[in-house]
Amino acid sequence: MSIKANANVQDAAYTSFYHDAFVRLKKDKVAIACLVFIVLLILVAIFAPLIAPYEEGYQDTSAILEGPSSKHWLGTDEFGRDILTRIIYGSRISLSVGLIAEAIAVTIGVFLGALAGYYGGKIDAVISRIIEVFASFPHILFAIVIMFVLGTGVINVFLAIGFVGWTGIARIIRAQVMQLKEKEFVEAARASGGSDLKIILRHLIPNCLSTIIVVVTMAIPSDIMYEASLSFLGLGVQPPVSSWGEMISMARKYLRTNPTYSVFPGIALVLTVLAFNLLGDALRDALDPKLKNL
Amino acid sequence: MLKFTLRRLYQTVIVLLGVTLVTFIMVNVVPGDPVAVMLQKKADDATINRIREQMGLNDPLPAQYFRFLTNAVTGDFGNSYFQKKPVMELILRAFSVTGTLAVLVLAFAIILGVLMGTLAAVFRGKWVDRVIMMISTLGMAAPSFWLAIILQLVFGLTLKWLPISGLRQPSAYIMPSVALGMIYAASLARLTRTNILDAMNQDYIRTARSKGVGEFFVVAKHAFKNAGIPILTYLGTLIKSILGGSVLVETIFSINGLGRLLVEAIMKRDIPIIQGCTVYIASVFVIANLLIDLTYGLFDPRIRVAGPAKR
Numbered sequence: 001m002s003i004k005a006n007a008n009v010q011d012a013a014y015t016s017f018y019h020d021a022f023v024r025l026k027k028d029k030v031a032i033a034c035l036v037f038i039v040l041l042i043l044v045a046i047f048a049p050l051i052a053p054y055e056e057g058y059q060d061t062s063a064i065l066e067g068p069s070s071k072h073w074l075g076t077d078e079f080g081r082d083i084l085t086r087i088i089y090g091s092r093i094s095l096s097v098g099l100i101a102e103a104i105a106v107t108i109g110v111f112l113g114a115l116a117g118y119y120g121g122k123i124d125a126v127i128s129r130i131i132e133v134f135a136s137f138p139h140i141l142f143a144i145v146i147m148f149v150l151g152t153g154v155i156n157v158f159l160a161i162g163f164v165g166w167t168g169i170a171r172i173i174r175a176q177v178m179q180l181k182e183k184e185f186v187e188a189a190r191a192s193g194g195s196d197l198k199i200i201l202r203h204l205i206p207n208c209l210s211t212i213i214v215v216v217t218m219a220i221p222s223d224i225m226y227e228a229s230l231s232f233l234g235l236g237v238q239p240p241v242s243s244w245g246e247m248i249s250m251a252r253k254y255l256r257t258n259p260t261y262s263v264f265p266g267i268a269l270v271l272t273v274l275a276f277n278l279l280g281d282a283l284r285d286a287l288d289p290k291l292k293n294l
Numbered sequence: 295m296l297k298f299t300l301r302r303l304y305q306t307v308i309v310l311l312g313v314t315l316v317t318f319i320m321v322n323v324v325p326g327d328p329v330a331v332m333l334q335k336k337a338d339d340a341t342i343n344r345i346r347e348q349m350g351l352n353d354p355l356p357a358q359y360f361r362f363l364t365n366a367v368t369g370d371f372g373n374s375y376f377q378k379k380p381v382m383e384l385i386l387r388a389f390s391v392t393g394t395l396a397v398l399v400l401a402f403a404i405i406l407g408v409l410m411g412t413l414a415a416v417f418r419g420k421w422v423d424r425v426i427m428m429i430s431t432l433g434m435a436a437p438s439f440w441l442a443i444i445l446q447l448v449f450g451l452t453l454k455w456l457p458i459s460g461l462r463q464p465s466a467y468i469m470p471s472v473a474l475g476m477i478y479a480a481s482l483a484r485l486t487r488t489n490i491l492d493a494m495n496q497d498y499i500r501t502a503r504s505k506g507v508g509e510f511f512v513v514a515k516h517a518f519k520n521a522g523i524p525i526l527t528y529l530g531t532l533i534k535s536i537l538g539g540s541v542l543v544e545t546i547f548s549i550n551g552l553g554r555l556l557v558e559a560i561m562k563r564d565i566p567i568i569q570g571c572t573v574y575i576a577s578v579f580v581i582a583n584l585l586i587d588l589t590y591g592l593f594d595p596r597i598r599v600a601g602p603a604k605r
Contacts, residue, residue, distance in 0.1 A: 129305070133312030136576040138538025141556070145317075145572055148560045149324050225437050229542055232439050233557060248440055252546070259447055266440035274435035 021210070024286040031282030034275040041272060045091040052085040057240055065258040074264045077247070078254060083261060087268050089242040093154065094272060097161060097227040098220040104162025105223075106216055109169030110208070114200050116170070117177030124174070131174075135167040139222070140229055147235045157236045161226045169215050176208050210287040218280035221273040228269055244269045299588060306584045313576045314366055318359050321569050332375040362569070371570030376562055381570035384555060389574070391461070392544070392551035396536045398471040403478035403532065408525070410479070411486025416513060418491060426483060433480030439542040442473035446546070459548040466547075474543045478532055485528060489521035496520070526590065530583040537575050 025031055044051055053073070054060075060072070060080040067075045074083040116127035134142075146160035180186065181204065189199050205212075228245030230236030237243040239250075244265040251262035329345050346352050350361060365372065371381035414426040449469065450458035457466045493499065494517050502512050541553030548554075552571060559567035 129308055129312060132305070132309045133316055136309060136313050136534075136580050137316075137572065138534045138575060138579070140538040140541060141553075141572065141575060144541065144557065144560060145320055145568065148563075148568065149320050221435070228437055229439060232542065233545060235557075235560070245439075248443065252443055255443070255447055255451060259451075262440075262443050262447065266437070266444070269437060269440065270432070270435045273437070274432065277435055278431065 021286040034279040052088045054082040054085045086242040090244045093243045100158040101161035105165035109166035113170035113173030117174040221276040372566040388552040388555040399475040402475040407479040407482025411483040414487045415490035430480035430483040493517040493520040534579040
């Protein structure tokens, strides 16, 4: 009875924390604008076939490498494909990289970070060294080598970027769990017979949730950039699938004939990254100001 | 401090071992026979097997790793499959190019970033601050490879002020350095601003002001010095990111640096180069980080005694 009452009090504190944070976030006009932009982008990605002016692979052979016109708002590429259409379809790749790759990174990072922080000692020393080893490779370079190992393709891009990005979150979760495990509620959980795994999954990780949200939001733009970079180098998403990075790479050959070809996919990329960056900043201020120097 | 130095050295060695192991495992799980790749399928099975034997590729993997490691310690990463030259020679030649570029990028990012960040902090809330913060927010969202293309388009093709590619004249370094350095200048500006504002709220700044120290010296001497440590911490990550980012910029500007060497090796499946470049770049970062950790003491006497807090 009393335990249950206690749990309710904790729940109330828990929801009011997120409620407060949400109230704080709502006051931030920039953050709301970014959120609206991201939601719109997600809708565009989902309903791409309905929104895009042309079919994805449609080639208008009468308009090759043309600049913006009323027929093709953002111009056409070397096959006469509509650039706006390809940018719309490209958003699917960028957003799914943000989602799937980050899910992979978070799973590995939270799991290893929590283990290191909770157990400390030798386990911590080993995991910390593993983190350091993987953090020693520049992200983009490591992703390139993984793409070499796995071969090109959309799924492999997700895997490579996910596998590259877990070290940062592992470090942060490790430090947080280290602090949290000294708290009374963990001791109480242990006293009432909770196993280590249950304590980590039910008590420690949920308490890191606000940090995880902030870190994920701030990591998504980097993931989007890594995908664009890989595809730009020809090691990521392969044509004819539309990806902003791949489009910029192709556009590079036609800087003289159609200069705006390279500009538009880049603007899409910059706006998306900007929206996630600013939203991440606002979430951090609302949820976890301690992460200021991230 | 000595104990701290020794522990840091020990950790560095462990991490470097890990780096070689991870790299070795990755390039060795790639399907396909490197010898067949090297001979481009022109040889019969017996020849391939003889060469595999000569190169030690028929040995068990742990033995191969051990040989790779002992050779790597002496700076020997084997020979390139296609260029028939020692990998280390190719790496060093490419690194002299990438290193120069990296130093320029670093200088550009630090000078611009710290200057802008300080200005923004001094004029907090004024229009100077707002403009600088707006530009840096945009700068952090612009990928280097796209920025590079826009610069080529504007300053190379349209205005014809700067060469579009190569490094034949000193002015050719400008566009690659700016394209790669912009994102770091932007994040350094934000970092510097935050840290100076934090330092300005500290008691010792109030003391300095009350002593009658001019505002310029307050910022230049006290705030700046204390804002230096987080920036120094960021420097390691910065070096790592620049070495990674050079892959893209070198490809765009046709610069024969380390990044391009690696990407071309990947296209051709030249495993010794891939292996060598990866280990080399990671080692540069690990050693740079070690040096940074050991120089903290110069900035902060508190650390000189106790050793830096674990990050």
